[in-house]
Amino acid sequence: MTDIPDAPVTDLDVSRIGEMIARLPAVAASLRHKSVKGTLTYVHALPGDQEGEFVRDFLTLPLDALLDKWYGGRLHAAELSAGVMDSVLQELRR
Numbered sequence: 001m002t003d004i005p006d007a008p009v010t011d012l013d014v015s016r017i018g019e020m021i022a023r024l025p026a027v028a029a030s031l032r033h034k035s036v037k038g039t040l041t042y043v044h045a046l047p048g049d050q051e052g053e054f055v056r057d058f059l060t061l062p063l064d065a066l067l068d069k070w071y072g073g074r075l076h077a078a079e080l081s082a083g084v085m086d087s088v089l090q091e092l093r094r
Contacts, residue, residue, distance in 0.1 A: 006072060007070065007071045007072040007076050007077075007080060008050070008069070008070050008071075008072075009054065009070040009071055009080075010080075011050070012050055012051055012054055013051055016051045017051050017054060017055060020051060020052065020055045021055060024036045024039065024055070027039055036059065037059050037060065040055075040056050040059055040060060044056075054070060057069060057070065
């Protein structure tokens, strides 16, 4: 079996990520920006703020770089995706 590294994304607080993403358009508007992506150059994550770093990377990095950094590569991302899909299907069968 192939040795696959742990995915840092699994250690993140997804509710905090959701909150950050939900508030980002309001921050962009208050700074009078035309896009949320442009706002990320002004809003920096605090040192050790993994969720803030993930949100910034999610919106700015190319997909392969994002998968390598946060998901342990494309293969591990596919495995995580398969696990999520399996959970969804199990819920639908109930």
